[in-house]
Amino acid sequence: MDQNSTTDLSQLCQACGACCAYSVNWPRFSIESDEELALIPQAFVNERQSGMRCDGDRCSALKGKIGDATACGIYAVRPEVCRTCMPGDAECAMARRKFGLPVIDVTL
Template sequence: MSACTTCGACCACFRVDFSAHEGEDMGGPVPAGLAVEVNQSTLRMRGTDHSPPRCAALTGQIGHKALCGIYEWRPSPCREFEEGSEACARARQRHGLPALDGAI
């Protein structure tokens, strides 16, 4: 299992907005109970607009056995987030975790 599927730092660092078409109510994979409407065309993962942010789909402890409860159904921003990217390094740093080997 990669660090990306056990770390969870990004899930507790960034706001996650995505197309309403990715929501369950519009035929998409993201469960309706985990998304809130921002406007007619945009949804947001529940919990990611809190301070500090923490996605409602995240289970476990950041950096240690953290898992996405909807990994197979996660929205596009989560699918596109790159393990080892600069944003990944920032998220890990915010949670006191070292950057991954090969991070930008």
Template sequence: MSGEALFGADLSPDAAMLLCQSCGACCAYSAEWPRFSLESEEALALIPPALVDDSRGRMRCEGSRCSALKGEVGKSTACSIYAVRPDVCRTCQPGDPECLVARQHYGLPI
């Protein structure tokens, strides 16, 4: 089933946000995923240093889960640095391939 079939072609931004807040699978799927790529030095400086893994150029993770993720995956989640989250986090969208892989990993409907 495609992301469009799961989430609907006319998903509003508010509905997408609600889905993400009850999911969080993409933020807990892989410690290799939240890598910095296009961020400027200024943008990176806005992320609290305790959440940055400088040696690997990515967000710090606890196991496979991003340290900025709060809540329980599949129930209720939030990003503690949503306003300054890295570009890789901004590009992941409800129903895109990365989203669906992460949801499947956690046994969430796809």
């Protein structure tokens, strides 16, 4: 598989989900505007209003099985931290290692 194409990288994420279950502290809000935060369903926001609600370390918006098939229940309005985690970056590699998944190599 050519892991350098956007489509293939997106498919890798949908077969992973490790970044969304790495830590209760990871899905935090940072630079979102009040308008952007208002789009996130309140059921998925933690009690401190500082990030996504988690079930254990797993973001409550994550659907599916880690390392098999996953999807974000609020993908279109997900927080910035979720948008910036990219397949194969340091955060991705750290999360994948936690779940015993091979690191994604995106080198040319």
